[in-house]
Amino acid sequence: MKKVLLTLTIILLAAFAAACSSETAETEEGTAGQSQKTITFGVTPWTSTVPPTKIAGLILEDMGYEVKETEADAGSVYMGLSRGDLDVFMDAWVPMHQNYLDKFEGKIESTAVSYPEADTGWTVPAYMEDINSLEDLKGREGEFNNEFYGIEKGAGASIESDEIIEAYEFDFTQVNSSEGGMLAQAQRMMEQEKPVVFYGWRPHTMFNKFDLKVLTNEKGFFETSSVEVITNSELKENAPEAYEFLSNWNITIDEVEKMIVKIEEGEDPVAVAQEWIDNNPEKVAEMKGE
Incomplete structure (x- = not known):
């Protein structure tokens, strides 16, 4: 009788171990097969x-x-x-x-x-008829209070704008803020038809709300x-x-x-x-x- 009980115990333990092993394998296989959701x-x-x-x-x-x-x-x-x-x-x-x-x-x-x-780049209002390129800004920085308005620091546009200032030896300081802050400042100046230059791009409602032009340049900045x-x-x-x-x-x-x-x-x-x-x-x- 003891031998029979021992044999049954061994069989039951083996079956339990096999079941656990199978369940583990299925779980691991299921995890491995799951895609990111x-x-x-x-x-x-x-x-x-x-x-x-x-x-x-x-x-x-x-x-x-x-x-x-x-x-x-x-x-x-x-x-x-x-x-x-x-x-x-x-x-x-x-x-x-x-x-x-x-x-x-x-x-x-x-x-x-x-x-x-x-289209993207330095932008001015269309009423500035004689400013059509970056080259046209040279020597006239004072008309803009020596300020170029850009978006947040670290953005690619802000980095490239600093490169423009250096390449053209402009007497401009880039004033960085959020998109909303930049546009609010530009709008205040445009409402008075003052000279202003800032970073513009499409798609954006600024081109729906205002008559603007993106300045061209001969140095290859802000390609389309x-x-x-x-x-x-x-x-x-x-x-x-x-x-x-x-x-x-x-x-x-x-x-x-x-x-x-x-x-x-x-x-x-x-x-x-x-x-x-x-x-x-x-x-x-x-x-x-x-």
Whole structure:
């Protein structure tokens, strides 16, 4: 009887161990097979970043992903992408942001082009008829109180603006602030038709609200930008369906600008993004690969 009990005990223990081993293997296999289900967007404090981020986020949610947003300046967004803390940035300006792409080469990648031709650069109101290029500013800095108004420090545009001041030996000081602060100052001066030079870009409602011109230059600064989607290098493997959608992403600069106007007029950004999705079912399906 003791031998029988011992034998039964051994059999039961072996069966229990096998079950545990099988369950562990299934759990490990399931974990290994799971794809990333949370997509985190980096969001810079620029109005042009909001519409594409909201649209892409809503589509990814519809695909079954959880979507999060992290607000930061451009340098911090690229750092977050390189570390894997962020997955996507919808508003990269190339070649203006090429320094970030070079710095984090191998850790981040350009995944798609949103729109290929976005004007950007030092901007003046159209009433300054005799100022049409950067070269026209030389020797006239005093008319502008020796101040050029830019966006936040660390942004690619601010870095390049400092390079312009050095290259042309301008007697300008760059005054940095938020996008809103910069535009508020420019607007105050334009309302009095005073000389003012500041950083401008499309898509942006400033070109809808004011008669502006982007200054040309002979030194190759602020080339026409390609606005691109940047992802961290692990997203393609960790979330292949999300990556495929983002790799097919594209939108027109006019569409983005119209959405920015609606948002600035008080409409909810999510509602504006959903309206675009509802009005473009074929394009959404194409981006999703359906």
